[in-house]
Amino acid sequence: MSEGRTVQLRRYRIVDGELEAFLHWWRGRLLPARQAYGFTLESAFVVPETDEFVWAVSAEGDAAAFARLDAAWVASPERAAAFEGVPQRVASMDLRIAVPAI
Numbered sequence: 001m002s003e004g005r006t007v008q009l010r011r012y013r014i015v016d017g018e019l020e021a022f023l024h025w026w027r028g029r030l031l032p033a034r035q036a037y038g039f040t041l042e043s044a045f046v047v048p049e050t051d052e053f054v055w056a057v058s059a060e061g062d063a064a065a066f067a068r069l070d071a072a073w074v075a076s077p078e079r080a081a082a083f084e085g086v087p088q089r090v091a092s093m094d095l096r097i098a099v100p101a102i
Helices: 019-036 063-074 077-083
Strands: 005-014 040-047 052-060 090-098
Touching (some): 005 063, 019 040, 019 052, 052 063, 063 077
Antiparallel strands (some): 005 052
16 A cells, blocks of 8 residues: 555455355456546455455545545446446445554
8 A cells, every 4th residue: 555545444244155246246347447436456355254355445545535536436327337237245344444554
């Protein structure tokens, strides 16, 4: 992560039996759309035993700038297109701004 960026940690519990389908969609549709919108993927992990998907996404600026970009993303036609026709595969999610530990 570079200076002047804000990182959001995103932790999802995926619906039972949907992890592979979720990952296929996330890699092929959601991630490219988010990156084109100005977000950077910092990391992504799967916890197979608990059907969890954890990823970190960043954007230039402080937390307020991140919140503005994220709000614009949520309302965007690019996001709507990424989700079009996709069943709900996320059972729950936790989204937090993260700060460097060192």
